[in-house]
Amino acid sequence: DDLASDRAALVALRAAVRGRLILWNLNQTDPCSWDGVFCNENRVTKMRFPGMGLSGNLPLGLGNLTQLQTLSLRNLMRLSLGDNNFSGEISPKFNNLTRLGSLLLENNHFTGSIPDLNVPLLREFNVSNNHLNGSIPKRFSQLDESAFAGNSLCGKPLQSCPGTEGGTKKLSGGAIAGIVIGSFFGLLLILSIAILVCRKMGGRRDSNGVAPAKHVEAVAPRERSSDDSGSNTNASPSNSAVVAAQLGGKNSKNLVFFGNVIKPFDLEELLRASAEVLGKGTFGTTYKATMDSGVSVAVKRLRDFITLEKEFREKIDQVGKMAHENLVPLRGYYFSRDEKLLVYDYMPNGSLSALLHDSGAGRTPLHWEARSAIALGAARGIAYLHSHGPTSSHGNIKSSNILLTKSYEARVSDFGLAYLALPTSTPNRVSGYRAPEVTDARKVSQQADVYSFGITLLELLTGKAPSHSSLNEEGVDLPRWVQSVVQEEWNNEVFDVELRKYQNVEEEMVKLLQLAVECTAQFPDKRPSMDVVANRIQEIYNVSIEKEGVSQQYYYSVPQA
Numbered sequence: 301d302d303l304a305s306d307r308a309a310l311v312a313l314r315a316a317v318r319g320r321l322i323l324w325n326l327n328q329t330d331p332c333s334w335d336g337v338f339c340n341e342n343r344v345t346k347m348r349f350p351g352m353g354l355s356g357n358l359p360l361g362l363g364n365l366t367q368l369q370t371l372s373l374r375n376l377m378r379l380s381l382g383d384n385n386f387s388g389e390i391s392p393k394f395n396n397l398t399r400l401g402s403l404l405l406e407n408n409h410f411t412g413s414i415p416d417l418n419v420p421l422l423r424e425f426n427v428s429n430n431h432l433n434g435s436i437p438k439r440f441s442q443l444d445e446s447a448f449a450g451n452s453l454c455g456k457p458l459q460s461c462p463g464t465e466g467g468t469k470k471l472s473g474g475a476i477a478g479i480v481i482g483s484f485f486g487l488l489l490i491l492s493i494a495i496l497v498c499r500k501m502g503g504r505r506d507s508n509g510v511a512p513a514k515h516v517e518a519v520a521p522r523e524r525s526s527d528d529s530g531s532n533t534n535a536s537p538s539n540s541a542v543v544a545a546q547l548g549g550k551n552s553k554n555l556v557f558f559g560n561v562i563k564p565f566d567l568e569e570l571l572r573a574s575a576e577v578l579g580k581g582t583f584g585t586t587y588k589a590t591m592d593s594g595v596s597v598a599v600k601r602l603r604d605f606i607t608l609e610k611e612f613r614e615k616i617d618q619v620g621k622m623a624h625e626n627l628v629p630l631r632g633y634y635f636s637r638d639e640k641l642l643v644y645d646y647m648p649n650g651s652l653s654a655l656l657h658d659s660g661a662g663r664t665p666l667h668w669e670a671r672s673a674i675a676l677g678a679a680r681g682i683a684y685l686h687s688h689g690p691t692s693s694h695g696n697i698k699s700s701n702i703l704l705t706k707s708y709e710a711r712v713s714d715f716g717l718a719y720l721a722l723p724t725s726t727p728n729r730v731s732g733y734r735a736p737e738v739t740d741a742r743k744v745s746q747q748a749d750v751y752s753f754g755i756t757l758l759e760l761l762t763g764k765a766p767s768h769s770s771l772n773e774e775g776v777d778l779p780r781w782v783q784s785v786v787q788e789e790w791n792n793e794v795f796d797v798e799l800r801k802y803q804n805v806e807e808e809m810v811k812l813l814q815l816a817v818e819c820t821a822q823f824p825d826k827r828p829s830m831d832v833v834a835n836r837i838q839e840i841y842n843v844s845i846e847k848e849g850v851s852q853q854y855y856y857s858v859p860q861a
């Protein structure tokens with residue numbers, strides 16, 4: 301039965317991680333009581349052995365364990381073996397772990413290539429800093445490049461492999477001849493058009509010295525933009541390139557990328573992209589742009605921003621330098637007199653705000669472990685921003701600026717923009733998050749960030765939106781509401797209904813609530829620093845994942861297959 305199989309496989313694993321085969325007396329050993337092993341109704345659901353100095357060949361299916369290879373931990377959902385000394389190849393036997401959602405193998409000595417694992421629920425995968433080579437299987441192409449860093453791997457999301465499409469594919473002689481002839485005639489055509497245009501314009505050049513013809517060429521039929529109408533948070537797919545429509549005919553220079561870009565693309569490629577509106581915020585409208593190559597990015601079209609080019613570029617350069625696993629990286633930008641665009645990584649699971657408050661048939665409730673992990677990730681991202689000196693702050697922390705990766709990891713977005721906005725676009729819609737001492741939304745201190753983060757934590761715990769938040773104009777004054785509920789006889793009704801069933805971690809939820817209340821203290825100097833906040837959430841998170849095992853099956857908050 302499941303339990304016997306789990307136990308036997310665990311014995312195999314324990315033996316393997318110690319590099320030798322030990323026979324255990326199954327009847328006297330309850331694996332669920334072992335450190336790092338978590339069970340749900342006696343079934344092993346999670347194993348965490350990170351940073352324990354373990355070595356040997358990869359467990360489950362290698363070396364002298366052949367007789368045990370057919371066994372599998374069928375209920376295992378999370379296997380964390382990072383920061384050890386494991387060596388050998390990554391076994392395709394991981395396919396036996398049919399419910400595995402997370403496989404963390406980073407910082408070991410694994411060699412060979414990554415097997416084409418076919419585990420349907422696998423959402424989180426990390427093999428960074430090993431000795432792997434070869435191409436990354438297609439099913440991992442949507443993961444973040446950091447999951448593969450520190451190896452000799454190629455293919456999406458990293459650079460294409462030599463000899464593949466997009467790589468250094470060898471062309472046949474005929475193809476080369478075709479390209480040369482085609483290019484020659486193409487060049488001739490462009491030259492003739494250019495001469496004609498120059499003659500017509502009488503030698504006049506636009507202010508940037510760039511002829512607009514090229515961009516007009518890329519313009520798709522102008523669609524009715526939602527940008528100028530009221531708020532539009534519904535994504536409305538369109539075949540036409542909204543961005544192109546907006547840019548068309550205007551003077552344009554080029555996209556500027558920061559060094560950390562995975563695959564640079566040019567303005568033309570972006571103009572050709574199909575686009576959909578993701579939402580309209582304080583600083584402009586954000587689109588999802590999907591390029592011909594299949595790469596999607598989020599493009600924020602700024603409005604009411606400083607127009608002085610030098611100042612804009614200097615400030616945006618600073619934003620582009622911020623790099624942390626819990627920040628949405630700004631990949632590049634476009635600046636012209638009339639148009640300013642910011643290009644970010646696209647976050648496939650939207651914002652925390654949408655996860656908490658959007659209703660919809662397909663919505664999966666967010667469970668405790670996911671919520672505490674999101675709180676921790678966001679706190680770390682903000683603490684990183686604060687680590688750049690006392691004046692470095694985010695300026696606009698709220699749940700719609702906490703975005704989620706494919707594996708529901710939190711990434712903070714929109715940092716640094718509040719300082720670039722003109723006074724006309726100061727965000728009154730976010731007043732529910734704004735610290736009482738803030739009078740100018742372009743001057744937000746680190747302590748005011750802590751306040752806004754505290755409100756976001758209260759939102760995460762209560763499921764209620766703060767007043768005047770963009771999603772719920774009817775929202776409540778969260779700190780006051782929480783205090784009024786808690787001051788009466790204590791009951792857990794302060795928590796979101798979804799959280800009330802996790803009685804085993806109620807103490808941790810209360811601790812997070814207390815921390816949120818401290819963050820929302822009226823006087824700025826009574827609030828903890830973001831570093832302290834992140835450390836305290838880390839402790840809360842550690843204890844709850846040690847305790848849970850029941851809730852962790854919902855860790856990814858994805859519909860079960």
Ligand SMILES: Nc1ncnc2c1ncn2[C@@H]1O[C@H](COP(=O)(O)OP(=O)(O)OP(=O)(O)O)[C@@H](O)[C@H]1O
Pocket residue numbers: 578579580581582583584585586598600628644645646647648650651654696700701703713714727730770
């Ligand atoms: N990089 C991204 N990936 C995926 N979705 C994004 C990304 N950036 C923004 N969005 C989505 O687009 C919507 C609009 O974002 P935007 O940042 O323009 O406004 P906001 O966050 O609601 O307000 P503000 O401008 O005050 O931050 C957000 O609700 C978010 O879900």
